Amino acid sequence: MNQRPITVAICGFGSRGGDAYASYAHYFPEQIKIVAMADPDPEKRAEARREYGVAPEYCFENGDQLLAAPKLADVMIIATMDTQHICYALPALRKGYHLLLEKPISPSLQECLQLREEAHRQNRIVVVCHVLRYTPFYQKIHELLAQNAIGKLQTLEASENVAYWHFAHSFVRGNWRRSDESSPLILQKSCHDMDILRWLAGVRCLRLSSYGSLDWFKEENGPKPGAMRCLDGCPAKDSCPYDCEKIYISSQKTGIRAGHNGWPCNVVAINPTEEKLYKALRSGPYGRCVYHCDNDVADHQTVQMEFEGGITASFTLSAFTENCYRTLRATGSAGELEGNMAENTIHLCLFGQPEQVIKLDSLDDRFAGHGGGDFRMMDSLYHLLQDGGSQALTSIDASVESHVMAMAAEYSRLHKGESVELEQFVRDCL
Ligand SMILES: NC(=O)c1ccc[n+]([C@@H]2O[C@H](COP(=O)([O-])OP(=O)(O)OC[C@H]3O[C@@H](n4cnc5c(N)ncnc54)[C@H](O)[C@@H]3O)[C@@H](O)[C@H]2O)c1
Missing domain, CATH: 3.30.360.10 (Dihydrodipicolinate Reductase; domain 2)
Incomplete structure (x- = not known):
């Protein structure tokens, strides 16, 4: 049995690709080695080089560049946003990668079925991240x-x-x-x-x-008077549970002051500090009043x-x-x-x-992520490839x-x- 770590290329080095899955390589280097990645964010590419020793020439600016290179790893982890899964998953299968693919596979049923067919045609393993x-x-x-x-x-x-x-x-x-x-x-x-x-x-x-x-x-449920942003002097701020300052700064459960510098604070600002968070909340999407967003x-x-x-x-x-x-x-x-x-x-x-x-x-x-599901899935992927199984859970x-x-x-x-x-x-x- 081949005991080398399986090699991985990560497309989309955000919360899932860069935090939930890449971190597995820190704990279990004998199982997984990250050899390539793609992300438009220069800080994430720097993190991949610094934390995981990914060679600079294999840190790409997007999935297209990663896929234009020759096959670089056993598995590609696709952890870009929902509508950017299939455009990378199909060519990756054709290049010979096995896939660890974030859910949803695609918002289009036709594309889900197309990917299933392609996986069969190429005889590749596709593990969909139904971590539960x-x-x-x-x-x-x-x-x-x-x-x-x-x-x-x-x-x-x-x-x-x-x-x-x-x-x-x-x-x-x-x-x-x-x-x-x-x-x-x-x-x-x-x-x-x-x-x-x-x-x-x-x-x-x-x-x-x-x-x-x-x-x-929705707008009609917002406080009157209110404000478009919590930090713009909203008169309802003190009593509003959705106030961004409570969620990201002062909450015991999620706020930076209680030491929570991971998700969700690190989505608002990379490597968050109180100062960085306030700056992002004053102008960015996470400081908007929940009754005045463009959500549907x-x-x-x-x-x-x-x-x-x-x-x-x-x-x-x-x-x-x-x-x-x-x-x-x-x-x-x-x-x-x-x-x-x-x-x-x-x-x-x-x-x-x-x-x-x-x-x-x-x-x-x-093993805390998703009740232990994140890392157990990675462990299962490793064993599937090492032991030559064909059906992922x-x-x-x-x-x-x-x-x-x-x-x-x-x-x-x-x-x-x-x-x-x-x-x-x-x-x-x-
Ligand atoms: N399995 C689960 O339980 C679970 C949980 C949360 C999210 N998700 C899914 O994971 C996916 C990613 O979510 P996330 O929270 O990590 O989002 P995220 O925004 O933190 O990460 C996405 C990353 O993709 C990068 N990116 C954007 N365009 C790219 C491109 N062209 N090529 C390469 N990288 C590109 C972004 O810069 C970002 O770093 C989503 O589809 C989401 O639905 C799954």
Whole structure:
């Protein structure tokens, strides 16, 4: 067996490419070596040279330049923005790279299917970053359901609690606020949840319907009098939970004064300090009043689903929660289980018997990202390539299904909850 580290080229060296995935090479240099990267931001190219020893001639200004060079690595990590995945993924496959591809694969169903075909044609591995499947929390629930621990599965109930500050940061002021520039919320944020429900159900989703809207983060809900920017003397600032100064400067949970210099502060300013943050908040997008942004994605949404075998599922996403976490409840013919991912605990109740509480091991700090999912996915990629496996847990084939579900849900939401048959939906899109 070849024991050299697998070599990686990273296209898009931002929060995901540069922080979540590149950092794996720091902890596990025997597994992964970063040999090339591309990012238009000179600070990110400098970081790649400094932190990971990437040769200057292999630090490119964009993905086109990286792809114009000969094949430089075993794997390309594609972590550019949502609409810039496919334009790099297709040529990278044709060049012979395996891919670690950020979700969503593409906001276009045709492009998702095109990529799936190309991966098969080129016989390359495509791991889609549905990181939740790799977490101990969902792996344990999957194992219990696959063993019929609660009998025949009947229902699944999932919730995604985004947290008010995270929602304001990413989906009102930030990069994912507009569906035409990135992708609709249900695809961008919840293709993860569609993927988990499909995986736990163990069978295909047949039909679904969805409701939801952008209800709150609109001009008519803003304070009167107010201001276009929090730091421009807004009279409602003290009582507004979305005030940018609270989120990025003074909050115990997220603010720089409490020592939080990673995400989300490092999205507002690179290597953030209080001074740099104030400067960015005075003029940049993250200092805008949440009621006066150009956002259009929904701030709450539900999806109702029917899977093969009569399994039903419901999913609710809300911006309006204090904390950021997911929950899952499953009922079956012989029992039920319930879990909260933030607590990493599952309550299992078999009818007529005492409840069992399954506490999953607390995670090593290095594995903290996405409940351990980020690094476990990287570990799995390494072993897949070293051991010559062909099917990733989050393969392109598996991942296209969740994208179809999310796209159909968005269609339904925009059509007053119309029930959508998924097979027909795919045929109509082609
Ligand atoms: N798997 C997950 O759980 C998860 C979580 C968050 C984000 N994401 C996805 O990851 C992707 C990246 O998100 P992010 O938060 O890292 O964004 P980001 O803005 O921090 O990173 C994107 C990077 O791409 C760079 N870039 C822009 N144009 C480029 C080009 N032409 N060639 C190469 N690089 C280019 C930018 O300069 C930036 O550094 C998005 O598609 C997002 O949906 C996935």
